[in-house]
Amino acid sequence: MKNLLLALGVLLWLALPARAQDAFTAALPGLAGGFGDIATSVEQLGALGDPRALPILRALQAGQLQKHADGRLLLPGNTDAATGQPADASGAETVRLNNRVRQALRGALGRLQLVSPDAAERGAAAEAIFRSRSAEDVPTLQAAIARETDAGVKAKLVLALAAAQLVAPDEEAKRDAIARLGAAGTVEARALLIEARAANPTLVTAIDISIASIERSLSIRRAAETLFQGLSLGSVLLLAALGLAVTFGVMGVINMAHGEFVMLGAYATFMVQEACRGIPWLAPWSLPLSVPAAFLIAAAAGAALERGLIRHLYGRPLETLLMTFGVGMILQQAVRTIFGAQNREVASPAWMQGTLMLPGGIAVTQNRLWIIVFGIAVLLLVIAAIRFTRFGLEMRAVVQNRRIAATMGIRTGRVDALTFAFGSGIAGMAGVALSQIDNVSPNLGTGYIIDSFMVVVFGGVGSLAGTLVGALTLGVVNKVLEPYAGAVLAKVFVLVAIMLFIQRRPRGLFALKGRAAES
Amino acid sequence: MSASLAAPAPGGFGRMTLRLVLIGAVLLLAMLPALNRLPADSALHVSDFIVSITGKWITYAILALAIDLAWGYAGILSLGHGAFFALGGYAIGMHLMRLIGPRGVYGHPVLPDFMVFLGYRELPWYWLGFDHFPFAILMAVAVPGLLAGIVGYLAFRSRITGVYLSIITQALTYALMLAFFRNDMGFGGNNGFTDFKELLGMPLNTPTARSALFYASLLLLLAALWLCSSITRSKLGRVLVAIRDAESRVRFLGYDVTQHKLFVFVLSAMIAGLAGALYVPQVGIINPGEFSPGNSIEAVIWVAVGGRGTLVGALLGAFSVNALKTWLTTVAPDLWLFALGGLFVAVTLFLPRGLIGLFSKAPK
Numbered sequence: 001m002k003n004l005l006l007a008l009g010v011l012l013w014l015a016l017p018a019r020a021q022d023a024f025t026a027a028l029p030g031l032a033g034g035f036g037d038i039a040t041s042v043e044q045l046g047a048l049g050d051p052r053a054l055p056i057l058r059a060l061q062a063g064q065l066q067k068h069a070d071g072r073l074l075l076p077g078n079t080d081a082a083t084g085q086p087a088d089a090s091g092a093e094t095v096r097l098n099n100r101v102r103q104a105l106r107g108a109l110g111r112l113q114l115v116s117p118d119a120a121e122r123g124a125a126a127e128a129i130f131r132s133r134s135a136e137d138v139p140t141l142q143a144a145i146a147r148e149t150d151a152g153v154k155a156k157l158v159l160a161l162a163a164a165q166l167v168a169p170d171e172e173a174k175r176d177a178i179a180r181l182g183a184a185g186t187v188e189a190r191a192l193l194i195e196a197r198a199a200n201p202t203l204v205t206a207i208d209i210s211i212a213s214i215e216r217s218l219s220i221r222r223a224a225e226t227l228f229q230g231l232s233l234g235s236v237l238l239l240a241a242l243g244l245a246v247t248f249g250v251m252g253v254i255n256m257a258h259g260e261f262v263m264l265g266a267y268a269t270f271m272v273q274e275a276c277r278g279i280p281w282l283a284p285w286s287l288p289l290s291v292p293a294a295f296l297i298a299a300a301a302g303a304a305l306e307r308g309l310i311r312h313l314y315g316r317p318l319e320t321l322l323m324t325f326g327v328g329m330i331l332q333q334a335v336r337t338i339f340g341a342q343n344r345e346v347a348s349p350a351w352m353q354g355t356l357m358l359p360g361g362i363a364v365t366q367n368r369l370w371i372i373v374f375g376i377a378v379l380l381l382v383i384a385a386i387r388f389t390r391f392g393l394e395m396r397a398v399v400q401n402r403r404i405a406a407t408m409g410i411r412t413g414r415v416d417a418l419t420f421a422f423g424s425g426i427a428g429m430a431g432v433a434l435s436q437i438d439n440v441s442p443n444l445g446t447g448y449i450i451d452s453f454m455v456v457v458f459g460g461v462g463s464l465a466g467t468l469v470g471a472l473t474l475g476v477v478n479k480v481l482e483p484y485a486g487a488v489l490a491k492v493f494v495l496v497a498i499m500l501f502i503q504r505r506p507r508g509l510f511a512l513k514g515r516a517a518e519s
Numbered sequence: 520m521s522a523s524l525a526a527p528a529p530g531g532f533g534r535m536t537l538r539l540v541l542i543g544a545v546l547l548l549a550m551l552p553a554l555n556r557l558p559a560d561s562a563l564h565v566s567d568f569i570v571s572i573t574g575k576w577i578t579y580a581i582l583a584l585a586i587d588l589a590w591g592y593a594g595i596l597s598l599g600h601g602a603f604f605a606l607g608g609y610a611i612g613m614h615l616m617r618l619i620g621p622r623g624v625y626g627h628p629v630l631p632d633f634m635v636f637l638g639y640r641e642l643p644w645y646w647l648g649f650d651h652f653p654f655a656i657l658m659a660v661a662v663p664g665l666l667a668g669i670v671g672y673l674a675f676r677s678r679i680t681g682v683y684l685s686i687i688t689q690a691l692t693y694a695l696m697l698a699f700f701r702n703d704m705g706f707g708g709n710n711g712f713t714d715f716k717e718l719l720g721m722p723l724n725t726p727t728a729r730s731a732l733f734y735a736s737l738l739l740l741l742a743a744l745w746l747c748s749s750i751t752r753s754k755l756g757r758v759l760v761a762i763r764d765a766e767s768r769v770r771f772l773g774y775d776v777t778q779h780k781l782f783v784f785v786l787s788a789m790i791a792g793l794a795g796a797l798y799v800p801q802v803g804i805i806n807p808g809e810f811s812p813g814n815s816i817e818a819v820i821w822v823a824v825g826g827r828g829t830l831v832g833a834l835l836g837a838f839s840v841n842a843l844k845t846w847l848t849t850v851a852p853d854l855w856l857f858a859l860g861g862l863f864v865a866v867t868l869f870l871p872r873g874l875i876g877l878f879s880k881a882p883k
Contacts, residue, residue: 254682312868317682318596319867322823325816326863333856450693450812453686488697495694499670499687502679 024050028082031060031095032067038095039104046108054112056081061105066092106132114144119153126156130188133160135168159184166196175206182210185217224362226479232368234475235375236437238468239430240448241455242382245467246423247302249456250399253310253420254321257328258452259445261424264301265294265431266440267335270344284349287432294428301331302424306417328445336442346435371433378429383464385422395419458498537831548573548737552730570729574801576841577736581743581794583821583837584830588747589787590819591827592756593780594763596681599688601815602695603663603788605805607795609699610662612712612805613646614655619716632714633707643705652719659796660789666691667788668781675777675784680766689812696810711806718800729801736797740834743790747830750783759783817859823866826873835874 027048030041042060045053059065059075066074068091073081080087097105110132113125122144129137141161148154162177162184178196181189190211197207240262247255255261269290276286305327313320348367356364386392397405398415406412431444438444451474459470474494481490551573554565582604589595616631625635629642648654670691674684702708721728750756761769762776770776799805808814818837825836840862847855870876 309864309868318685319871321596321682321685322816322819322863323867326820326860326867329856329860329863333853333860337853450686450690454690457683457686486701488701492694492698495690499673499690502677502683502687 023048024052025082028056028073029071031056031065031073031081032071035098035101038097039101042101042104042108046104046111051112051115051117054109054116057105057109057112060095060097061102061109063094063097065095067095068092107134107136111137111140114140114157119150122148122150123153123156126153126160130156130160130163133163133167133192135164137161137164138168138173159186159189162189163192166192166200171202174200174203178203178206178210182213185214185221187218190214190218221362226483227476228362228364228368230476230479231472232372232475233479234472235372236430236433237448237451237455237475238375238471239371239378239433240427241452241459241467241471242378242464243423243425243427243430244452244456245459245464246382246426247420248453249463249467250395251416251419251423252317253306253314254317254324255305255310255420255423256321256325256449257305257331258324258424258427259447259449260328260331261298261301261427261445262431262434262448263335263442263445264298264331265428266346266435266438266444267339267344267431268294268297268428269432269435270339270346270440273346284351287349287352287436291429291432294432295425296428298428298431299421299425302427303417303421305424306420310420311413311416332442332445339442341442343439343441346440348436352436367436371436374433378426379464379468382426386464391415391418391422395422454495454498458501541831545737545741548577549734552726552733555726555730567726567729570733571801572845574729574733574736575798576838577733577740578794578798578801579818579821579841580834580837581736581740581797582791582818583825583833584740584743584747585787585790585794586818587822587827587830587833588750588790589784590822591829591833592751592763593759593783594680594766595780595784595787596685596819597688597784597787598685598812598815598819599690599692600788600791600818601812602688602692602810603667603791604795604798604818605692605695605699605807605809605814606663606666607659607792608799608805608809609706609712609795610649610655610659610792611796611799612715613649613658613706614652615715615718615800616707616712617646617650618718619714622716623714631707631712633710634705637702639705646705656793656796659792663788663792663795664785667785671781671784672777675780689815692810692815693812696807696812699807699810707806709807711804711808712799713804713806715800715803723800723803732797732801736801739793739797743793744830744834746790750786751830755779755782820859820863820866822873824862824870824873826875829873829875832873832875839874 024045027041027044030037030044033041038060042057045057055075056065056073059081062076064076065081066089068074072087073095074087074089074092075081078087078089079085110125110128113121113128116122116125126141126144129141138161141157141164145154145157145161148157158180162180165173165177166181168174178193181193193207193211193214197204197211200207240259243261244255244258247253247258269287272290272293273286276282276289282289305324309323309327310320313323352367352370354366356366356369386395394405394410394415395418397408397410398412398419402412405415430448434440434444434448438447455467455470455474458474459466459468477497478490478494481493484490485493551565551570554563555567555570557564582600585603586597586600589597589600619631621628623632623635625632627635630639634642649658670688674687679687698704699706699711700709706712715723717723718728718732721731751759758769758774758779762774762779766776795809821836821840822833823836824840825834826832843858844855847858866873
């Protein structure tokens with residue numbers, strides 16, 4: 001054991017680069033001296049830019065660096081600071097700090113991190129310098145910018161340089177820095193400029209111009225983020241309302257169990273995920289797989305509901321409303337009995353997680369982005385199915401004139417069942433999307449049903465374009481109002497606004513015209 | 520609205536028989552609190568539980584009556600009547616909270632506990648006056664009436680009918696629920712009002728208070744029944760039924776459909792508000808859950824089960840469905856929602872005229 005350690009020590013000794021004897025080693029003994037010596041030594045180590053100094057200075061900052069009476073330094077874990085060899089800790093005492101040393105340490109550590117091989121560490125160092133900024137950092141930063149290969153870190157370095165230049169005496173560099181900070185458009189840059197405004201009376205105009213430009217870009221970014229959140233909420237509403245637009249809008253059947261079909265879709269997603277769990281290569285793709293599964297399950301439930309019950313109540317909308325509400329209740333309770341009342345976990349696949357940074361610093365969560373894409377895809381699919389397929393043609397024929405369609409040989413009963421199944425299946429697909437952003441629980445659907453009806457009524461019954469515009473409008477308006485009124489009051493305002501809106505346009509935004517509108 | 524509904528007066532079920540059954544039922548109900556006073560070992564003794572739950576059902580029956588007046592006779596299916604009921608309940612709840620006075624946990628002479636807890640300095644302006652009982656009762660009627668007036672005016676004026684009106688009223692109660700859940704509304708937020716002490720000098724939760732509230736509810740039920748039946752038998756009632764069955768035709772005949780519907784909707788909301796005001800002291804709590812859309816639609820199913828378009832049917836439905844609920848939720852709690860859902864399906868498909876329809880001749 002002892003031999004082995006010795007061999008390891010020799011190996012380490014040999015592995016140390018020849019520069020071991022250079023300025024780095026020369027600067028070390030100062031750390032064992034008085035406070036003045038320590039501070040000078042720290043500054044030297046920082047200026048050298050040698051990565052080996054990093055652990056030593058960190059240990060010093062943390063109060064974990066120890067020294068022997070003969071000047072040898074010990075790192076935590078009892079290794080010699082100069083050689084990296086194991087060393088004896090007995091009799092060693094901690095190197096103490098005073099304020100001057102601490103200040104020197106902060107600057108030196110910041111500079112040393114700039115040469116770290118890890119890009120994230122370099123970025124953090126740039127941010128630290130941006131916050132602590134001093135005129136002395138200017139040459140270090142300029143060197144670091146010249147070396148830097150990572151674009152993200154480089155941008156941070158440029159900002160830090162601007163911050164450092166603001167406190168440096170060079171007037172021309174200051175003007176330059178002010179312009180660059182203005183272009184950066186961040187909250188930190190604005191705070192920096194406001195601080196510099198008092199210290200530099202000669203540059204007030206330039207600073208004011210920059211601040212104004214930051215304000216502009218900040219408000220644009222805020223608006224863009226609100227818009228994105230609104231669109232994301234809108235696409236959730238769109239998904240939930242599209243199915244209704246088919247069953248309620250096209251068929252005129254009011255289905256209060258629609259929310260429960262959404263819930264069924266979410267549980268189908270959960271079941272597919274559980275089924276895929278055992279197959280490693282399939283597991284990441286369980287979410288795309290659950291889209292057709294959710295469609296089929298909800299569509300089957302819809303077809304059964306239409307053929308079994310709703311068919312008997314055509315022409316009696318109020319009874320249909322009550323009956324389907326009862327069906328929704330039964331579905332909810334059935335799912336609660338089978339799966340339990342607690343929430344079920346549906347995981348996001350890795351390729352949907354994380355945040356995307358768009359140019360201009362706009363943060364966008366990936367799964368919300370996917371939901372927007374999914375919502376648009378489903379909308380296009382529905383339009384295509386209605387416009388270009390045989391089923392769509394028959395469906396439109398039955399809606400326009402049931403009896404003539406029947407005389408032409410269309411089996412209207414079958415078309416009714418298929419249409420209802422289609423609308424319910426879309427609700428199931430909405431459930432897949434909702435499983436990503438909401439709790440999968442038996443009452444998942446109840447939270448969306450009223451909003452979905454509002455979308456359909458607002459957009460205009462029987463119009464897919466109306467559903468799209470209605471859903472996106474409601475989503476965006478909700479999110480725009482939220483910061484001023486809070487989420488709940490925003491919802492209340494929207495409900496009241498819709499009630500007032502129907503005063504002016506009782507048939508919605510995109511009212512059907514002509515004969516179809518009379519029924 | 521389909522025209523295949525039962526005529527307002529039940530056909531084969533004679534008016535005399537109906538009256539006798541009704542009077543018998545009322546007398547039976549009226550005896551309950553008296554029987555409650557008998558010694559506990561007496562064969563005729565009725566438990567406290569029976570009295571308080573029957574009192575609660577009577578207020579439900581009044582709500583059912585209100586819904587039936589609007590839905591069964593004027594074709595206005597409101598899925599938000601629970602909101603009017605809850606508003607009435609909140610009005611009396613505010614009065615009861617004021618009466619607690621310094622006996623609250625925090626012992627503040629004026630502010631209810633939740634306001635002290637939320638850091639209110641003084642009573643919000645809309646709480647003023649609620650320390651007077653007549654004012655609270657007036658508000659329990661006026662606030663639901665006003666809300667129904669505004670919503671009804673806007674809706675009926677733009678000829679929003681049928682399912683659209685149902686959805687709007689449902690959205691209304693949903694919005695109110697969300698609003699009342701907020702703490703800064705000044706209505707106790709999530710927890711609502713509870714821990715009431717007394718009403719009109721009577722400590723609640725005593726046999727005296729229970730019987731008094733019971734008889735008050737019974738009296739209100741009879742008054743509401745009398746009012747509704749005299750409306751439905753008048754010319755006004757005939758016009759309402761005509762509106763239900765052929766709205767456009769009535770309009771072409773020169774009647775002001777909007778005003779008729781508005782009248783019946785507001786009256787119905789006021790009755791529901793009063794029912795709520797009697798409900799809250801009996802159950803001892805009111806919270807935003809009362810606004811949930813599920814409650815309103817459950818009340819609608821009482822009417823559907825009993826038989827809409829007949830006032831007695833609404834009462835029958837309210838009592839029978841709630842009796843079933845009380846029994847099932849104690850025997851097999853998981854089954855209740857299946858049963859309620861099944862009721863919705865069965866009644867709409869097989870019993871469009873409700874239980875009353877079983878006793879009367881089928882429409883031609």
